[in-house]
Amino acid sequence: MQRYNVDENGFYGEYGGAYIPEILHANVENLKNNYRKILEDSQFRQEYHALLRDYVGRPSPLYLAQRLSVRYGCRIYLKREDLNHTGAHKINNTIGQILLARRMGKTRIIAETGAGQHGVATATVCALMGMPCVVYMGATDIARQHPNVEKMKMLGAEVIPVTSGNQTLKDATNEAIRDWCSHPSDTYYIIGSTVGPHPYPDMVARLQSVISEEIRRQLQEKEGRATPDYLIACVGGGSNAAGTIYHFLNEPSVRIVLAEAAGKGVDSGQSAATIQLGRLGIIHGSKTLLMQSDDGQIEEPYSISAGLDYPGIGPLHAHLAKTGRSEVLAITDDEAMAAAFELTKSEGIIPAIESAHALGILKKKTFRPEEVVVICLSGRGDKDMETYTNFLNAEAQSNS
Numbered sequence: 001m002q003r004y005n006v007d008e009n010g011f012y013g014e015y016g017g018a019y020i021p022e023i024l025h026a027n028v029e030n031l032k033n034n035y036r037k038i039l040e041d042s043q044f045r046q047e048y049h050a051l052l053r054d055y056v057g058r059p060s061p062l063y064l065a066q067r068l069s070v071r072y073g074c075r076i077y078l079k080r081e082d083l084n085h086t087g088a089h090k091i092n093n094t095i096g097q098i099l100l101a102r103r104m105g106k107t108r109i110i111a112e113t114g115a116g117q118h119g120v121a122t123a124t125v126c127a128l129m130g131m132p133c134v135v136y137m138g139a140t141d142i143a144r145q146h147p148n149v150e151k152m153k154m155l156g157a158e159v160i161p162v163t164s165g166n167q168t169l170k171d172a173t174n175e176a177i178r179d180w181c182s183h184p185s186d187t188y189y190i191i192g193s194t195v196g197p198h199p200y201p202d203m204v205a206r207l208q209s210v211i212s213e214e215i216r217r218q219l220q221e222k223e224g225r226a227t228p229d230y231l232i233a234c235v236g237g238g239s240n241a242a243g244t245i246y247h248f249l250n251e252p253s254v255r256i257v258l259a260e261a262a263g264k265g266v267d268s269g270q271s272a273a274t275i276q277l278g279r280l281g282i283i284h285g286s287k288t289l290l291m292q293s294d295d296g297q298i299e300e301p302y303s304i305s306a307g308l309d310y311p312g313i314g315p316l317h318a319h320l321a322k323t324g325r326s327e328v329l330a331i332t333d334d335e336a337m338a339a340a341f342e343l344t345k346s347e348g349i350i351p352a353i354e355s356a357h358a359l360g361i362l363k364k365k366t367f368r369p370e371e372v373v374v375i376c377l378s379g380r381g382d383k384d385m386e387t388y389t390n391f392l393n394a395e396a397q398s399n400s
């Protein structure tokens, strides 16, 4: 049988591994040797699940979207990660990792952030645990994502602007790794998606797998069967998708359809469609598909959604796509925006633009009336109001 889980060397097929500077070797090795023991420890699980329940607000509801279901001729459920504290799925992971950091005796937390969502989720749990927090963020992103920068600061994090390279996520990641190299003994690096050196992709997938654990239970209750016909999610680095599919990977009757960001079009030169355009390379300590120029320079990705414009893709997702376990469709800016307005008007839910990419898949497939479709609504749209408003204004202008 095809294996979808990580192997003992940290690989998913040909993707993954841990390509890190020598100085971090002991740290990553220590994490690798302990993360499963800690994650499976009963006291850890108790603490983690108590916080998920009382602080994050889990389980997140599985909502049968009636009007959307009528429109697409099937039974569409939304997994409401948008209702979590801080507005997205990212907090599931940061809660788990900070508990793990504390277990490992670490006293200082670092993170990198692009759009600022992971930075806010990290600053939040650092405030909760009373731990110092340093967040690296590209200067370009700081200018683009001001509300999140203000939130991180209010939460007590130190936000360090990164002015190398394009001053975006990849550069912030390099700085965070550099910091970790200088403080390997006291510092824990919280990575925000299923990316980075082994064991991070597997660890983050396990922490987010609470999503699919809940989906199984909730579907059993509502539909009398634990498995849906389709699971749909968006992929940036791949953590909300990994969490959504984790407990269904070995059930071939469950079809997995994922949305990556096509930006202005896969062939426009302005996209983040890594699965379609990427070639094998190393980013962030992991061997995976990567958007790169002919001479191996990482290409700056583009998407209207700040959370999806990562030039790589988690190694799990590269492997699932390669083996055909998942189908990955590229959804353009315009398709995602149309899907966001459709959800808003038909269900009264304003989604994050990332999540709207997942909703964009509905128009690309045909469903039968009895089919059960679960879509991960990874986050809420509050953070995106300016983008939505600008988009509507631009449309109004071009129509007048």
Ligand SMILES: *Cc1c(COP(=O)(O)O)cnc(C)c1O
Residues within 6 Å of the ligand: 088, 089, 090, 117, 118, 192, 193, 194, 234, 235, 236, 237, 238, 239, 240, 241, 307, 308, 352, 354, 355, 378, 379, 380
């Ligand atoms: C960060 C983010 C994503 C993308 O990250 P993944 O690791 O691919 O899940 C998707 N949706 C929202 C709301 C986000 O904040």
